[in-house]
């Protein structure tokens with residue numbers, strides 16, 4: 424069974440390899456990721472993961488397609504993927520000293536076209552951030568392209584008091600859910 428990873432994220436590829444799975448090809452989806460008006464965070468993440476998979480499935484008939492989407496939600500608010508210093512600062516000030524959710528959705532489309540979905544939810548608590556800590560984090564550049572303006576796999580780990588949930592999910596691919604989906608379609612994982 425050919426497995427296609429529908430993602431431009433090198434982290435997703437590395438995470439997949441962590442459980443011994445190497446896709447036959449990587450083919451990123453290029454879709455509009457704008458949230459709909461009042462779209463709840465979990466529904467948004469699930470929709471985007473499904474849309475990424477569907478877009479890529481069209482190009483690979485008969486293959487297995489794995490896609491994902493990871494977002495940071497503060498209450499009902501979906502934080503942006505930080506592209507500018509201003510984005511990153513806004514996110515970090517909002518996340519400072521409080522809990523937020525990281526929602527990581529995955530979709531697996533089987534060769535027969537049937538799509539299976541899983542959602543991983545994690546709770547992350549940042550310490551109260553001193554302005555100097557925010558400045559130093561921004562200077563690191565690690566926030567660039569990251570949902571919610573931080574990456575737990577880097578120096579932000581030193582600013583996070585607790586996590587509850589899935590560490591790989593927070594990084595971009597919830598590996599327990601992925602393995603469960605792959606096994607459900609008969610893809611060998613062990």
Ligand SMILES: Cc1cn([C@H]2C[C@H](O)[C@@H](COP(=O)(O)OP(=O)(O)OP(=O)(O)O)O2)c(=O)[nH]c1=O
Pocket residue numbers: 429430431432434435451452491492493494495504525568569570571573574575576593594595
């Ligand atoms: C919260 C958090 C997010 N992220 C990343 C994971 C995702 O790459 C990114 C969220 O963007 P996504 O849209 O999920 O993924 P992507 O744009 O990197 O790749 P593609 O759409 O092609 O699959 O934020 C971290 O790396 N670490 C973290 O701690």
